[in-house]
Amino acid sequence: MKKISLLSLLLLVNAVAVLAADEADTASGQGSGKMINMGTVLFIVGIIVFVIVVRKLYDLRNKKGSVSNETKSVQNKDNIYEPRFWYQCKNCKVTIRKDSPPKNADCFKAVDHIWTQLAEVGRTKYLCKSCNTLIEARTVPVSENCPDAPMHNWERLG
Numbered sequence: 147m148k149k150i151s152l153l154s155l156l157l158l159v160n161a162v163a164v165l166a167a168d169e170a171d172t173a174s175g176q177g178s179g180k181m182i183n184m185g186t187v188l189f190i191v192g193i194i195v196f197v198i199v200v201r202k203l204y205d206l207r208n209k210k211g212s213v214s215n216e217t218k219s220v221q222n223k224d225n226i227y228e229p230r231f232w233y234q235c236k237n238c239k240v241t242i243r244k245d246s247p248p249k250n251a252d253c254f255k256a257v258d259h260i261w262t263q264l265a266e267v268g269r270t271k272y273l274c275k276s277c278n279t280l281i282e283a284r285t286v287p288v289s290e291n292c293p294d295a296p297m298h299n300w301e302r303l304g
């Protein structure tokens with residue numbers, strides 16, 4: 147929106163400059179010289195406004211660029227093993243990847259979530275035959291706190 151309004155302002159200034167120049171052409175005698183000067187002045191003002199607008203847009207783009215560069219570098223830093231751990235709630239069966247345990251409040255199957263750190267994130271798929279949880283872990287996930295059985299029954303899928 148800002149870009150459009152600035153550009154339209156620029157166009158307006160240029161249009162005024164062109165109109166002034168046209169008037170100068172049709173005007174007769176000594177007056178025409180003054181009118182041409184008016185047109186020239188307006189044209190120069192147009193160029194100045196144009197430079198200001200371009201610089202502002204350039205700055206804005208640079209700011210945006212630096213932000214996207216930051217997010218890019220963050221993404222580059224993240225490897226596929228981050229967040230590092232699998233957590234599962236024994237009550238609601240939600241399984242998520244995080245670096246630290248999620249908060250306990252507001253489990254939708256019980257008052258609180260009961261989180262268990264299942265395993266470190268890795269490349270091997272493990273499926274619990276009791277609760278159907280499928281995760282990619284570095285080592286065999288822990289057995290405790292299966293939502294659907296006394297113990298998880300992990301099967302290595304490869």
Ligand SMILES: [Zn+2]
Pocket residue numbers: 235236237238239240253254255256258259260
């Ligand atoms: Zn829960």
Ligand SMILES: [Zn+2]
Pocket residue numbers: 274275276277278279292293294295297298299
């Ligand atoms: Zn299970």
